[in-house]
Amino acid sequence: MTLNLRRSVRAIILDEHDRVLLCRFVFPHPAVPEQATVVWAAPGGGIEPGEDQLTALRRELREETGLAVTADPPHVWHQEVVAADHAPGFDGIVNDYFLVRTSHFQPRGELTDDQLTAENLDAFRWWRLPEIAGRTGPELFSPRDLATPLAALLTAGAPHQPVLLGL
Template identity: 60%
Template sequence: MSAGHAQTTLRHSARAVVLDGHHRTLLCRHVAPGPTRPVAVWAAPGGGVEPGESVLAALCRELREEVGLALDADPPQVWHQEVVGLGGPAGHAGVVNDYFLVRAASFRRRGAMTDDELTADDIAGFRWWTLPGIAAHRGPDLFSPRDLATPPALLIAGGVPADPVPPGL
């Protein structure tokens, strides 16, 4: 692939909005180098779709690897997000995130990845967040999407949309 082509491609990722019975959502804390200090972002578990892999297969693989969650049915896709620029993945102009709603009982993360493998993937931790906790958070950590409290609240109140909707930035 030429350097010019790499700059115009978007990395495709599959992510899970994991909600437990108390409407808490499981998030991964990603820490990456920033211009002046590391940047921490809480995001839904998931990751890149490998060449030849379907989005759902990628979602299942990522959930097994990162958090140890095995899906017994195909979850509904609820959000579709395209982010161009904003410091996208290396070699890509941005990312396409397809989000799927996964309902699960609360569990302790026991993924297949070791701590060293998680660190190599810039993952520094996991936490179950309440939606009010996300909305009230004032620390230096960010959320992806930035207003992460609103889209899950809409899912809880209104159910799964007929077609995937943008979750916001």
């Protein structure tokens, strides 16, 4: 049986002070525990028909953050989650993460506030690793243990092959 997985690309955007830009998604979703309605995740989204990963990544970053990526960023993480209803209409997700280094900027993409709201995207925030590692409360990160692969990325740099992530 062939699984119907939602394929997405995401960017680990790091500024000159090693802060990572995350999007705040607010939504009730079957994959999110009832006590958590907020997920902080890397910017990005689904790969549209006819797009390769980097074309989709460039489009998503332009739309969501306004960041124009011209170089080919390294592919640093790969995540597969096979679970019924994790992504509505799909058997699960595949997220491929790319490392983008840039100067600090205020995110403002091509999408209007209404379009961002329709995608459940509520806000952007630059985070330091200790803030992520020490965060408690009902808000989640995606991946759940974002601090661990992010610490490795900040310490060792981009891996030669993408690191496999869990949920």
